[in-house]
Amino acid sequence: MNAQTHDIVIVGAGIAGLYALIRAQKQGLKAIVLERGSDIGGTWYWNRYPGARCDVESFDYSYSFDDELQQEWTWTEKYASQPEILAYIHHVADKYHLRDGVRLRTNVTAASWDEQNLLWTIATEENEHFVAPIVIMATGVLSTPKIPDFPGLDEFSGEVVNSAHWPERGVDFSDKRVAVIGTGSTGIQIIPEVAKDAAHVYAFQRTPSFSLPAQNRPLSVEDNQAVKRSYREFRERARNSMLGAWTDTHDTSALEVTAEEREAEFQRLYDYGSPMRFASAFNDLLTSEQANQTAREFVSSRIRERVADPNLAERLIPTGYGLATRRLCIDTGYYETFNRENVTLVDMREEKLEQITARGIRTSAREIELDVIVFATGFDAVTGTLTRMQITGTSGTLSEKWGHSPDSWLGVMVHGFPNMFVVTGPGSPSVSSNMFLSIEQHVEFISDLIADSRAKGYARIEPTAEAEQEWVAHSREVSDGTLMKDATSWYTGTNVPGKPRAVLQYLGGVDVYGAKLNHIQEEGYPGLERAAMREGAAA
């Protein structure tokens, strides 16, 4: 085996992997990033479907580690589009000279730990091997799409596309008959865009989502200058917030105020257009069924106003789960799209998808002829990319371990997998926060820990089983107090058959979580076992 040796192998060249590379290079370490895509950008490279944009505001969804970078970049919209975010990531790669450190078209399939020599060997689909004492999995939380195995898919004679593997050449929908399957955040963005060009769009909905108008708008130079003048305080407030982005909300129960006050507050935040702010309008929307009901009723009424046909509106309004217990979406004209003559809702609760045929889709009610089928069916989120790799630690594989329960030490390390770091893994705030901030927080914690360990002569780092279980128990206790744990969605792993049910995020807040990381660092990393290289090991 002709292996290439490095100090650190980083897997994934998205926002996390690139920042991990910046930190490693600053520390003078020989690092390489392995990326399966044919370019950098991660999530924002793959998800290039029409209408793709972020649901976290642009000023928050950006790196904070370098003020020069903050000052030189200008955002053009409140919610940045996929091309703008990708351009930003490319700008960062150029500014910090990262491209030479990234190996593209390199798909990691396995990683195995050598306990004798304290080394990871990383294997790729291209049959290359990389050896390093440390591996950082910056593989993303929504990076393995879930593709349902509908019968007959291979027989379809038209074009099939997946939102998360969108062709770089684009897809021409003009005058086409198109099915979009899935009405989560992705489907909600795609459907209005495709409807503008297509002859007809059939929106296949199994579970309706709650969505708020994004109220997206262009950002002026003055908007940018105002934030640039106060970036220090802006970032500080974000770090000390529950969601990793400051929300202009107050700490009151929805049930303590009058109905008028509650309505006014919901309306104010609805008009602002932010899922984070709306879901934080009151402090008990995610813990009290009764409080949540008030928010559901408010948004349901708005949906009724947006959809002309009252029967159709009822089909688009979610029932049976709490607002924001599944991802609360934002949209640009989603509900209004159903007022168009060329858009039909196919409600899969009443009309089962029976078979994909050569000509289209046969449901229990009709045969729909199609030219294109778009899958927007979600992801095997948070753990799915890592469990698909053959990662072998000290006593078994990660897929065996997480096949029982996605346990980890603060979502950043896993007992049984020494020297392997995970950026925004299960048990960290990750997707229940501003991912950008959580990524920076993790990468900084990881690189500081690596630097500290190297300085002290430690070559092996592993969380103890007790520390891991303590964190898992705490995290579970927090999520058990919320309505999130009962929802069927990718947040709880219940969108993927056979995946263990568990809330995948730490719901205690970015502020609490950050304080915990800081405390661990200040106390010399309790919960971790750190050891020097054994005698006789290969240096």
Ligand code: N01
């Ligand atoms: O995935 P989803 P997504 N038959 O899992 C349906 C982020 N994101 O890609 O709910 C029929 O939410 C499924 O139905 P059901 C964001 O964090 C952000 O849309 O399982 N339907 C559901 O309707 C988001 O939460 C942005 O009953 C099937 C849909 O497919 C996350 O990505 C934009 C099915 C999947 O929805 C994932 O969103 C886009 C089947 N067999 C994404 N299987 C922004 O920042 C699945 N479905 C704005």
